[in-house]
Amino acid sequence: MANYAVDKVTGLKYNVDEWMIHCENRSIGECPICDEDVFIKADKSPKRSTHFSHYPHSSCPTIKENRKPFIDLPPSDIDEKNAIRLKKEFTENLYGIYLKCNSLADGIKFSVFRELILSFTQKNIWNYKGLTLKYIPYILLACREKFPTNESSFRKENVYFIFEPNMRYGDDLWNKPQKIKQKMWKVFLSNGDFEEFNISDEWIVEPYWFENTRSKIQDIIK
Numbered sequence: 001m002a003n004y005a006v007d008k009v010t011g012l013k014y015n016v017d018e019w020m021i022h023c024e025n026r027s028i029g030e031c032p033i034c035d036e037d038v039f040i041k042a043d044k045s046p047k048r049s050t051h052f053s054h055y056p057h058s059s060c061p062t063i064k065e066n067r068k069p070f071i072d073l074p075p076s077d078i079d080e081k082n083a084i085r086l087k088k089e090f091t092e093n094l095y096g097i098y099l100k101c102n103s104l105a106d107g108i109k110f111s112v113f114r115e116l117i118l119s120f121t122q123k124n125i126w127n128y129k130g131l132t133l134k135y136i137p138y139i140l141l142a143c144r145e146k147f148p149t150n151e152s153s154f155r156k157e158n159v160y161f162i163f164e165p166n167m168r169y170g171d172d173l174w175n176k177p178q179k180i181k182q183k184m185w186k187v188f189l190s191n192g193d194f195e196e197f198n199i200s201d202e203w204i205v206e207p208y209w210f211e212n213t214r215s216k217i218q219d220i221i222k
Contacts, residue, residue: 003193005029005038005052016040016050032196033185034060034165051193061162062185062192070142070163071119073170075128083126089133096203100137103205104186104197105159107152116140128171134201135174138163138184146189154209158189 006013007023008030014022019029019040029052031038041053054060061067090097101116102108120143125131141147141161148158163173164181172180186195197205
């Protein structure tokens with residue numbers, strides 16, 4: 001199940017409601033993650049909301065069985081000198097990196113954060129050629145099988161994080177930015193729905209639940 005599809009004619013991304021308005025004469029779109037065809041499904045079912053669905057035998061990682069964790073991807077080459085510099089830079093920016101992971105995952109305990117760093121280190125991802133600091137928060141999240149609801153009061157569903165599936169090596173993500181989408185997706189385990197994030201070097205990412213706080217503060221100060 002997916003909540004967005006790309007219109008092959010215009011190249012624009014729409015949710016189902018927008019698709020019905022702008023692309024009503026077209027029933028086939030493209031998944032923004034795996035680039036495979038998707039189609040509108042359950043549009044006449046009273047028990048399930050209308051959504052985009054992949055065809056059988058899809059390899060899209062939004063389908064749980066297809067997911068390949070980032071830590072399973074080897075490097076094309078290693079750079080130990082860069083790793084030494086990167087570890088120092090990482091330590092200097094540790095709290096900002098934690099805050100970014102915390103926001104993207106809707107809450108992360110410090111014990112979980114340490115677990116992510118341990119997995120990252122055990123797989124020697126520090127040594128991946130060309131790695132820069134801005135990718136580390138995203139990779140840390142993609143190193144874990146899932147983030148369950150019982151670890152955070154702000155997390156409403158079990159989720160996991162993925163990059164696009166068309167990578168042979170882990171370092172393709174930053175060494176081939178023209179070919180590999182510079183995005184990460186948070187996938188909801190219950191239905192394969194997802195939320196998209198652009199990979200950026202901004203440390204502070206505002207979580208969705210903060211909007212409620214903003215509204216309350218606006219009411220106070222107006």
